[in-house]
Amino acid sequence: MPTSRSRPRRVALPLAAAALLVPVATACTSSGSSGGSGGDQRLKVAMAFPPAQAMSPYGDDAVTLSRLAVVEGLTRLDRDGEAKPALAASWKRDGERAWEFTVREDAVFQDGTKLDAAAVARSLTAAQKASPKPRVLSDTTLTATAEGTDTVRITTKEADPLLPQRLANPSLSVLSAAAYKGTGVNPAGHATGPFTLAEVNGAVSATLERNDAYWGDRAEAPGVDVKFVADGTARANALRTKGVDVAEYVPISQASLLGDGLVHAFPSARTNGLSLNTERGVFADPAMRAAAREAIDSKALVDGVYEGRADTAQGLLGPGVPWAADLRTAPTGRAKAAAPAEVAKTEQIVLATYTNRPELPEVATVVQQQLEKRGFTVKQVVRDYAQMEADALAGKYDAFIQARNTLLDTADPVSYLASDFTCDGSFNITQLCATPVDTAVDKAAALADTDARHRAEMTAEAAILGSDALVPLVHERFVQGYDDTRVRGVALDPMERTLITADTRVG
Numbered sequence: 471m472p473t474s475r476s477r478p479r480r481v482a483l484p485l486a487a488a489a490l491l492v493p494v495a496t497a498c499t500s501s502g503s504s505g506g507s508g509g510d511q512r513l514k515v516a517m518a519f520p521p522a523q524a525m526s527p528y529g530d531d532a533v534t535l536s537r538l539a540v541v542e543g544l545t546r547l548d549r550d551g552e553a554k555p556a557l558a559a560s561w562k563r564d565g566e567r568a569w570e571f572t573v574r575e576d577a578v579f580q581d582g583t584k585l586d587a588a589a590v591a592r593s594l595t596a597a598q599k600a601s602p603k604p605r606v607l608s609d610t611t612l613t614a615t616a617e618g619t620d621t622v623r624i625t626t627k628e629a630d631p632l633l634p635q636r637l638a639n640p641s642l643s644v645l646s647a648a649a650y651k652g653t654g655v656n657p658a659g660h661a662t663g664p665f666t667l668a669e670v671n672g673a674v675s676a677t678l679e680r681n682d683a684y685w686g687d688r689a690e691a692p693g694v695d696v697k698f699v700a701d702g703t704a705r706a707n708a709l710r711t712k713g714v715d716v717a718e719y720v721p722i723s724q725a726s727l728l729g730d731g732l733v734h735a736f737p738s739a740r741t742n743g744l745s746l747n748t749e750r751g752v753f754a755d756p757a758m759r760a761a762a763r764e765a766i767d768s769k770a771l772v773d774g775v776y777e778g779r780a781d782t783a784q785g786l787l788g789p790g791v792p793w794a795a796d797l798r799t800a801p802t803g804r805a806k807a808a809a810p811a812e813v814a815k816t817e818q819i820v821l822a823t824y825t826n827r828p829e830l831p832e833v834a835t836v837v838q839q840q841l842e843k844r845g846f847t848v849k850q851v852v853r854d855y856a857q858m859e860a861d862a863l864a865g866k867y868d869a870f871i872q873a874r875n876t877l878l879d880t881a882d883p884v885s886y887l888a889s890d891f892t893c894d895g896s897f898n899i900t901q902l903c904a905t906p907v908d909t910a911v912d913k914a915a916a917l918a919d920t921d922a923r924h925r926a927e928m929t930a931e932a933a934i935l936g937s938d939a940l941v942p943l944v945h946e947r948f949v950q951g952y953d954d955t956r957v958r959g960v961a962l963d964p965m966e967r968t969l970i971t972a973d974t975r976v977g
Contacts, residue, residue: 513715516708520673526655536967665679738788768942776944786931786940891911958976
């Protein structure tokens with residue numbers, strides 16, 4: 471998938487397989503009552519993506535669990551993507567490949583058992599052995615060992631300076647022993663977050679209850695009633711009619727109809743870009759890639775397609791990566807653009823994109839017009855993403871428009887830069903293979919110091935932009951829906967990992 475939350479082909483499990491029921495051990499209210507003290511109201515939330523793997527933490531459902539404040543890992547991420555304490559109170563590095571994490575003493579699981587080092591080691595070992603393996607572990611191997619009751623030692627096969635960030639990934643959440651009984655992994659009632667997953671009704675709904683034994687601040691709301699609503703217009707209508715308090719991912723087409731009081735746009739880590747095939751066809755010529763870049767008018771896309779709810783393209787990393795702008799340097803090694811007369815002599819190019827993100831086909835139409843104005847002859851191909859990914863990765867299109875999450879699984883762009891633009895990259899749609907780019911990315915990946923790594927990543931960005939392998943189009947904004955006169959504490963997270971928090975409440 472081009473982004474970690476696009477998930478175009480979510481398939482609901484049969485109800486018998488996906489229905490999770492757990493007796494809640496903490497003092498909770500029924501889903502129909504107001505619950506809590508002081509007249510607290512239950513939250514009603516419309517989520518875009520139904521469970522696909524019975525809420526297993528090893529797939530995309532882990533993000534849903536994180537966005538609903540059910541699961542936690544050893545660390546969490548701040549706005550800049552830095553690792554902060556969560557279930558680990560502190561940590562230190564011991565040599566190149568080993569780390570020691572001190573487990574928080576005051577946390578218990580939602581089933582009443584105590585969090586300790588053995589529980590952490592068990593959860594991380596289960597994730598490492600899972601099949602298929604969680605994507606966050608696809609480029610590393612870790613071994614977790616309990617040393618006493620409060621210390622976990624984690625070693626990696628290769629040096630991994632991003633391990634603390636990696637451990638904040640929802641797929642590496644810590645669960646109690648009972649979660650691993652039977653087949654699969656069941657987080658319901660066995661996690662540590664401020665809300666307990668009490669029931670999942672297939673692809674239709676879920677019920678969460680407040681975890682009164684939570685180690686942090688007690689949740690303001692007594693519970694959360696979740697509806698899974700794949701249709702964006704239906705989510706917007708539910709928000710408009712007060713059928714829900716919070717609706718995630720409101721479509722741009724609905725945002726203006728709802729009005730500013732109900733929609734909240736904020737920078738994301740996604741960059742929508744035009745990937746150009748550097749290996750064959752018209753765009754194997756750097757001068758033609760430069761001409762395509764000069765043809766693109768980002769502001770026209772922001773104003774026309776996104777109705778102002780996006781940011782003009784600045785580079786690979788947009789406003790959702792807040793440190794990038796101050797460290798950005800000019801692209802290096804760019805070719806001179808071919809003249810329009812030379813462009814007009816080239817063969818027809820195939821411009822492709824997918825239907826799963828509703829704005830992209832319209833973006834493709836505008837980009838086609840801009841390229842044709844420059845002299846290119848363009849044929850469009852637009853289909854479901856699942857039908858296109860293999861061809862895109864094989865380099866069968868001349869140009870491919872995609873929305874890409876630049877922070878991926880470790881909340882650091884180095885993994886995105888490596889996967890998308892290096893010779894051995896696993897998601898290299900541009901087919902780029904350039905020594906300066908590989909060298910720059912490798913240097914960034916080896917740096918443990920955060921500031922130094924960020925500077926090196928921006929050097930790599932300059933080399934990639936200089937190749938014109940990818941032309942940034944716009945930086946997306948997420949649009950979350952809630953009435954800001956009555957709903958408080960909704961998280962607007964560029965990394966998409968949080969939405970409902972302990973502080974989220976009605977009134």
